[in-house]
Amino acid sequence: MRNWDDYRVFLEVARTGSLSAASVILKMDPATVGRRVQRLEHSLGVGLFTKMPRGYVLTSAGQDLQKHIEQIESHERIARGVVQDTDETLTGTVRIGATDGLSNFVLPQVCTVITKTYPALNIQILTLPPVFNLTKREADMAIMVTPPKMGRLLSEKITDYHLHLAAHRDYLQTHGAITDVKELKNHHTVGYIPDLVFDSSVDYHSEIFPERAPNLSSNSVAVQMQLVRQGGGISVIHDFVLPFFQDFERFLVDQISLTRSFYMVRLRDDQSNDRLNRIATLLMDGIRSEVERLESSIL
Template identity: 50%
Template sequence: MDWDDLRLFLAVARAESLSGAGKALKLDPATLGRRIARLEQGLAARLFVKSPQGYALTEAGQRLLVHAERAEAAMAGAAEELRGVPGSLTGQIRIGAPDGCANYLLPQVLAAICDGNPGLEVQIVALPRVFNLSKREADLAIAVSRPEAGRLTVQKLTDYHLHLAASRGYLEAHGAIDSPADLRGRRMIGYIPDMIFDKELDYLAEIGVAHVPLASNSVSVQLNWLRHGAGVGVVHDFALPAAPELVRLIPDQISLTRAFWLIRHADDGRVERLNRFADLLAQGLRREVVRLEALA
């Protein structure tokens, strides 16, 4: 077995199909299928079971996956050692994050990291869901709750705060909000209830709001509704400097605290490049949350 065999195996395991893996590898699916069959024959073990849903790992495939991912991390680490200027980060890194963090924190934090490391390329995947690092949807992910399963390393990045907010125009048109009782009858803005992918995002339920007439799975859409005077909603304090039309409401009575967590595949701890990037990201994100919340 050589690294190229493991590389093809990993692609099929992550894509769960020959066509998806072939597209990622720029390899004909039929050729890929023959390579996988030859690998199975060489190992005298069946690695995949084909079903209408695609290619699923067998027990033997699951065992091989652990070793293949370790080999991948070792190859990445070796390549990094031989590439670029010593001490400088190079190559491509993809980070997945919820869209509030991706829109209002990561752009400036990552721009600063790239300024100090000109050979670095960074991709932000902003999606309202949990990322699958085993399938290499991203090299690192930021989440709003600590995962309880999987071969992952988890690091707390920072706490952040959220408050109710509305535009000055909305308050002038519909009256001030001086207590939680004043929320009755107000048009609320928040997440689509059945698309809340993490319980930590169910802000309105926590403060006793059951009905959400204006809802989106995007933090940015919610913020823009608020900016245009459409109603009342919960906003990240770090996003408020980007929306000067908004004011916090009853912060001494309703205040929420959440945390960001940095999640990495367990085997990536051997990749020095990702270790250094994770340190810079954590430091930059903490500083930026403190700076922006002070302006809110």
């Protein structure tokens, strides 16, 4: 193999998507990092990166090389007997695609804990439903409500989560307590914009109110919560969101309850990537624990 240092530089640029970020990890100036990448591309006779507005994106040849180099890196760790060493530093950038509710109310806590333990790791949260493509490395992994059934993707269930009807306390005081399902037709509702629902499994409003559109709607869970806070109506709300809104009250809990699940979705080719495996495990453990903590706090 050619100069291993050049491959090490390539690997950090691939992981961080930035010459400057890689230079901090490698302790060399960005210009030197750039020259090392160019030297490796010249020696291999292929382009490894495409310069995009958001940083350096791997070409298909670059993706193949990264996979190959990380396999060598993993084999070296096995030879040194340190694969299970939990003190080993995680570095570089990892981009996670996640649903809006999870991105707003669970991942901030989980990712902050992870980066406190691994300060050289940079985590980027890409909120769905913007279209992204794991195969093109637009994200390294995704957390979805409906696991994909086709393609080069593999999914692993993380945890269940639950949803119930809730409203602002002032709204219920003004309009009266809701004690029967038949009373729901008399109330304004808040939910997703119907034609922007990216996954039918998160169309909670239609499941409870099949024959009506929400009076107030947004494609953002955070905006929906603000609409409810302003007294805009009742809404189907994640239980893990409610601890952030102490002035919200659930009702008809025994009559209406929804259960969904979060899944970790990754490229099949990444299953041998020790670094991404470790990050995925940290995220899944953190999400599972945080959802359980938040939901249990309202019981």
